[in-house]
Every structure is written in C-alpha cells, then in structure tokens.
Amino acid sequence: MTPSHGNSPLSSEIPLLTKRVLIVEDETLFARSVQKRLQREGFASEISPDLASARRRLRELAPDLVLLDMRLPDGSGLDLLAEIRTTPNGTTAVLVMSAYGELDDAVSAMKQGATDYLKKPVDLEELVIGVRKVLGRRDLEQSVVNASARHEHQAGIVDFLGACTSIEAVRSQVRQIARLGDMAAGAPPTVLILGETGTGKDVVARLLHSASARRIKPFVHVDCASLPKDLIEAELFGHEKGAFTSAHVSRTGLIEAAEDGVLFMDEIGELPPDLQAKLLAVLERRTVRRVGTTQERAARAWFVAATNRDIPVLVARGEFRADLYYRLNVITIIVPPLRERGADILALACHFAALTAKRYGLPAPRISPAAERAISSYSWPGNVRELRHTIERAVLLSGGQDIGADVIPIFGSAAARDPGALAAGMTLDGAELALIKQALERCKGNVSRAARELGVTRMALRYRIRKYGL
Numbered sequence: 001m002t003p004s005h006g007n008s009p010l011s012s013e014i015p016l017l018t019k020r021v022l023i024v025e026d027e028t029l030f031a032r033s034v035q036k037r038l039q040r041e042g043f044a045s046e047i048s049p050d051l052a053s054a055r056r057r058l059r060e061l062a063p064d065l066v067l068l069d070m071r072l073p074d075g076s077g078l079d080l081l082a083e084i085r086t087t088p089n090g091t092t093a094v095l096v097m098s099a100y101g102e103l104d105d106a107v108s109a110m111k112q113g114a115t116d117y118l119k120k121p122v123d124l125e126e127l128v129i130g131v132r133k134v135l136g137r138r139d140l141e142q143s144v145v146n147a148s149a150r151h152e153h154q155a156g157i158v159d160f161l162g163a164c165t166s167i168e169a170v171r172s173q174v175r176q177i178a179r180l181g182d183m184a185a186g187a188p189p190t191v192l193i194l195g196e197t198g199t200g201k202d203v204v205a206r207l208l209h210s211a212s213a214r215r216i217k218p219f220v221h222v223d224c225a226s227l228p229k230d231l232i233e234a235e236l237f238g239h240e241k242g243a244f245t246s247a248h249v250s251r252t253g254l255i256e257a258a259e260d261g262v263l264f265m266d267e268i269g270e271l272p273p274d275l276q277a278k279l280l281a282v283l284e285r286r287t288v289r290r291v292g293t294t295q296e297r298a299a300r301a302w303f304v305a306a307t308n309r310d311i312p313v314l315v316a317r318g319e320f321r322a323d324l325y326y327r328l329n330v331i332t333i334i335v336p337p338l339r340e341r342g343a344d345i346l347a348l349a350c351h352f353a354a355l356t357a358k359r360y361g362l363p364a365p366r367i368s369p370a371a372e373r374a375i376s377s378y379s380w381p382g383n384v385r386e387l388r389h390t391i392e393r394a395v396l397l398s399g400g401q402d403i404g405a406d407v408i409p410i411f412g413s414a415a416a417r418d419p420g421a422l423a424a425g426m427t428l429d430g431a432e433l434a435l436i437k438q439a440l441e442r443c444k445g446n447v448s449r450a451a452r453e454l455g456v457t458r459m460a461l462r463y464r465i466r467k468y469g470l
Contacts, residue, residue, distance in 0.1 A: 019042075019043050019064045019065065020046075020061055020062070020064050021038055021045040021046075021063055021064065021066075022045070022054065022057055022061055022063040022066045022067070023045055023047045023048070024048050024051075024066060024068045024072065024077065024080065026049045026069065026073055027069075031049070033124065034122075034127065035047055037124045038128070046061060049072075050074045054080055055083065058092075064093065064138070065092065065094070065095060065138075066080075066084065066095070067095050067097060067127075068081065068094055068095065068114075069097050069098075070098045070105040071105075076105070077109070078109060081112050081113065081114060082112060085112065093134045093135060093137075094115055095114070095116050096109040096114045096116070096117040096118070099119075099120040115134045115137065116134050118130055161344075161347070161348060162344040162348065164336075164341045164342050164344045167341065167344065170336075174207050174333070175211055177189075177208060177333070178208055178211035178212040180331075181212050181213075181214070188302045189330040189331050190283065190303045190305065190331070191208065191302075191304045191305070191332075192268075192304075192305050192307075192329045192332050192333070193307075193333045194306070194332060194333070194334050195335030195337070196335075196337050197308045197383065197385070197446075198382045198383035198385030198445065199308075199335040199336070199337055199384060200335060200383075201266065201306040201335055202221065204306075204335055205219075205262070205266075208262070208304060209261070209262040214260065214261050214302060217259060217260055217262070218259055218261035219261055219262050220254050220257055220262070220301070221264050221266060222235075222236065222254050222263065222264065223267060224266060224268055224271045225270040226267075232271075232275060233275055236254050236275065237253040237288055237289065237290055237291055238250075238252050238255075238256055239253075239290050239291035239292050240292035243291045244291070253290060255288045255299055256288060259300060260302075261301060262302045263304065264304045265303070266305075267306070267307060267308070268306065268307050269308075269309035269314055269320060270309075273319070276320065276321045279324065280323060282299050286298065286300070303328075308444070311325050338383040338387060339383075345376060346367070346372055346375060348384065349367060349387060350367060352391040353367060353391050353395050353403065362395065362400040363400045365395055365398055365402060365403050366403070367402070368402050368404045370404060373405070374405045381440045381441030382470055383445075389470070390408060391403075394408050433468050435454065436465070436468070437470070439453050439454050440470070447461055447462060447465070
C-alpha cells in the first residue's frame with residue numbers, strides 16, 4: 001500500500017517521513033483508523049491482521065515501530081515480540097496495545113523488551129503522542145549505541161604504525177603517561193608533543209586518549225593555526241549572548257566541550273600572545289570564563305598540546321610566553337621524523353598503498369624494486385603525511401598495476417637531493433617543486449621560514465604546496 005502523507009504539518013523534531021510503522025491488529029475498523037491517523041502525521045504505515053502476515057511484513061518492511069495487539073487470531077502478540085527481539089533488526093520499537101483485562105500480558109511484554117504500552121480503547125491523539133515518544137526514545141538510544149560503537153572503533157584502530165626503536169619508545173611512553181593520568185588525584189599533567197610537520201602528532205594524542213580511562217570521554221581537536229584570529233577567543237572559551245555583534249546566542253567553547261575528556265591543542269605555537277595569557281590562567285586555576293561574563297566554569301579536560309615549532313626560540317624572541325611554555329612542558333613526547341625511521345618507510349608505503357587500493361576497489365598493488373629505491377632514498381620533509389599523499393597518488397596513477405618509479409617522479413632522483421642537478425632534463429614545474437621541497441626540508445616544515453628563503457609570500461608558497469599536493 002502506498003502511504004499518503006496528508007497535509008497536516010509535522011510538530012515533532014523526529015524525521016517522521018522516514019519512519020515505518022507496522023500495525024498488527026485484527027480489528028479492521030480500528031486498524032484502518034489508526035493507519036489513516038498515522039499517515040496524516042507523516043508516517044508510512046501498513047496493517048497485518050494476524051501473526052503470519054506480520055512475520056512476513058517484518059522481513060519485507062523492516063519497520064521502525066510495531067503497534068502490537070496482544071490477542072490475535074493465530075496466537076499471542078508475545079510470540080511475535082520474542083521473534084522481533086531475536087532478529088537482526090532487533091532495534092525495532094514495540095508499542096503494545098492491550099485491553100483492560102489483559103494488563104498482565106502488557107506487563108509480560110514490557111519484561112520481554114516492549115518499549116511501552118497503551119490501554120484499549122485507545123484515543124488516537126494519545127496514540128500519536130505515544131508513537132512519537134517511543135520513536136524519540138528509540139532514536140536517542142540508537143544514537144548513543146552508534147556513538148559508542150564509533151568511539152570503540154576509533155579507539156581500536158588508533159595506533160602509531162611502525163616497528164623501529166624510536167616508535168616503540170613513543171608507544172611505551174604513551175602507555176606510561178596514560179597510566180599517570182589515570183592515577184592523578186586532581187588534574188593530570190599537561191603533555192607537550194613535539195615533532196616536524198606531518199610526523200603524526202595528532203595520532204599520538206589520540207593514542208594517548210584511547211590508552212587512558214578517558215577514552216569514553218570526548219576528544220576535542222583544536223587547530224590553533226586554522227582558527228580565525230577574530231573568533232579564536234570565542235571558539236576556545238565560548239561566549240554569552242550579546243558578547244559581541246554576531247553573538248546572537250550563547251555558545252559553549254571548545255575547552256568546555258572537552259568536558260573531562262582530552263583537549264588537544266594542535267599548533268600551540270600559533271596561538272596569539274593575548275590568548276596565551278588566558279590559556280595559562282585556565283591551566284593554573286582549572287576554570288574557564290566565557291566571553292561576556294564573569295562567571296567561571298570548571299575546566300576538567302586533560303590538556304595536550306603539540307607544535308612543530310621551536311618553542312624556546314619563540315620564547316627568546318618574545319613570541320611565546322615562557323610561563324605558558326613551562327606550564328605546558330610538564331611531560332614531553334618527541335615524535336621522530338620519517339627519515340629516521342629506517343625500514344618503517346617502506347612498511348608505511350605498503351600500508352598506504354593497500355588502504356588506497358581497498359578504498360577505490362583496486363587490486364592490492366606491489367611496489368616495484370625501482371620505486372622502493374626511490375622511496376627509501378628520499379628524505380621526506382613532509383614526513384608521513386607527504387608519504388601517504390604520494391603513495392595514494394601513485395596507486396591511482398598505476399590503475400591497479402605495480403607501482404613503478406615513473407609514478408613517483410623526482411623523489412628518487414638526484415634532483416631531489418642535489419640542487420646542482422636541477423637543470424638536467426627537468427621541467428619548470430619540476431624544478432619549482434624540487435626547490436620548494438628542499439626549502440621545506442631545510443626549514444623543518446616551517447612554511448613562513450621557507451617562504452622567506454624562497455623570496456615569496458607565505459600565501460604564494462601555500463598555493464604552490466596545494467598545487468603540488470604536498
């Protein structure tokens with residue numbers, strides 16, 4: 001039967017047009033009245049007058065809700081309820097309808113997993129309210145289950161791939177710090193993660209989160225370099241309604257949003273000086289004050305920061321507060337650059353190649369010996385991030401065939417390592433790419449310094465970095 005959605009407006013926040021209801025009821029007039037009323041509210045609904053047809057429609061329709069009468073011509077509604085709870089679609093909500101003399105059946109149904117019950121004779125307005133309530137509760141419970149599953153999945157896959165000694169040391173350090181954080185009676189010690197651009201500092205932060213007791217709590221990633229300068233304070237600390245021109249409603253800041261999970265402040269070296277002082281106050285007092293109010297709220301998050309910049313140099317220049325640096329630098333994790341990880345380079349290349357092939361439905365590619373030599377001989381100034389992007393591009397260009405050195409140009413050639421070889425058989429774009437890579441490598445990934453060395457603006461260099469997919 002094709003449902004008719006009627007003309008009445010929807011008054012619920014639940015997306016009712018996607019909700020399917022199966023009415024298991026043998027009283028034909030009542031069942032049709034219920035169906036017509038639900039369709040006016042936007043539900044798609046069908047009627048099954050007995051258990052046999054209900055079982056068939058359950059498989060075909062996969063309803064979100066079953067309106068279930070207890071007494072049916074070919075058996076009890078309790079039998080169908082038990083079957084619903086053992087099917088793959090066991091999340092179907094069940095709203096039992098029972099007459100006054102059948103309340104014992106309703107109680108049994110609730111014990112067996114029914115979501116709620118209605119007493120006959122049923123008022124149609126009461127029924128609509130009950131249906132909305134049951135579906136709302138089902139959606140909320142399902143969202144909690146999905147969120148938990150997503151988190152467990154993420155916690156399970158978060159790892160720092162590699163088998164070299166330095167990576168094993170990082171993993172061991174993370175486990176030790178996670179234990180320290182769990183043992184802390186008050187606020188856990190702040191952690192500072194140091195390393196070049198693209199080494200995986202964010203992966204280490206997530207690994208720390210998943211290894212600690214806070215893994216069931218939020219993980220909030222704040223990129224200090226990408227937040228708009230005029231909004232960064234409101235984003236971090238939150239604001240009250242009317243605190244500034246565009247503050248039409250109150251808003252929770254990212255520090256508050258982290259609750260008692262982990263707040264990961266990436267690129268902390270880019271934080272403006274005035275906000276450095278405010279962040280220091282938060283770390284010292286463990287409270288946060290929204291913009292536009294004097295009220296203080298507890299800041300319970302575990303603060304983890306990361307940077308690719310040399311903070312002591314910034315402190316010496318007056319660009320970073322020394323007291324904030326000392327407050328952040330309680331425990332330090334140093335992530336090694338890719339060029340120091342030996343055999344991990346090829347292992348990671350094979351891993352990224354397999355992942356890319358799987359994502360695009362291609363056969364798992366083999367990296368040719370020539371390509372392996374090119375990959376191993378390159379210094380990878382962009383570290384793991386550059387390697388991943390390079391291998392992804394190589395897999396796509398290879399079209400499911402073996403990856404040859406020809407699809408990873410320059411990286412293994414003398415031009416990538418010897419500036420004097422730039423003019424030999426190289427295009428203009430190739431020379432530009434090689435120069436940019438050399439500058440980034442010398443500057444340890446610092447775009448501003450590399451731009452100054454190359455005599456271009458930071459924006460011009462960022463354009464070329466995007467152009468070449470670095």
